[in-house]
Amino acid sequence: MDRWTPRTRYEEISPERCWPLLESQQVGRLVWNGQEGLSVATMNYAVDDLTVLLRTLPYGTVARECDDRPVAFQVDHAEPTTRTGWSVLVRGRAFFDDEDEIPREAVDVWPDGSRVLRLRVVPRQVTGRRLVLVGADRRPALLA
Template sequence: MTTIDETSWNETGAVDHRGLRVLGFEECLRRVTAAPMGRLAFHDAGEVLVLPVNHVTDGLTVAFRTTWGSKLAAAVGRKPVAFEVDGYDAATRAGWSVLVKGTADIADDEQVCARLEELLGIPWTGPAEDSFWVRVRADEVTGRELLPAVAAS
């Protein structure tokens, strides 16, 4: 497990108990930043919800713009959430996943919101009217990669 409390981030090439390559902290952040879409998981009204979001990263924070609705419920009160991105190649049977665990809150500072809008560029969901930014502040970041199978020689 890679947590943001650690003082040393290294790309060790370590593998977990199932043989998946453990991604280092910096690699995890690169992959979260590069992915155009991720999924936010949170608990709401007695259920676990997982919803897709178009996101940006700002340091150790993952942020997305939304309107009033179920995603906001996770942000109120800084409740725990998880954010996940992944990628795969069906032809090589390879893939990877990065999980960010943290708490969500609403970005209400105008300068922060302007910076997030700039980072977002053209949003997938249309104009920013009646929308607001939700930030996931990372407490833990983990990633795994399944490398392509090597053909026997």
């Protein structure tokens, strides 16, 4: 019996449609160029007023290397059975955020530790791509 393999193609996602996708997830990747070269940290986040809000350790690498620096933040979601999904990339600048109006709980941080330092990614560019099924390639009812 042949194994059905879905056919997919990429579609661009407008910046306006990227924000609801960002809001739908809790984990993304922060990318920056630090002392060791390109670095990536998987982090919990929240979307706040068309920016990305992170919490980190005040004495960690992210705190030392990301304030007032260019960064990228990437979030994605995949459906392995259909080989579909999406990816959103936020390019911008990270800044320490000391606004008192934002509660510490705004970002649900999973790992233990004193992640009290808030870092805000202010976007310069937001792009996204979606991998969608090609219309004529719906899974057949029976495989010969």
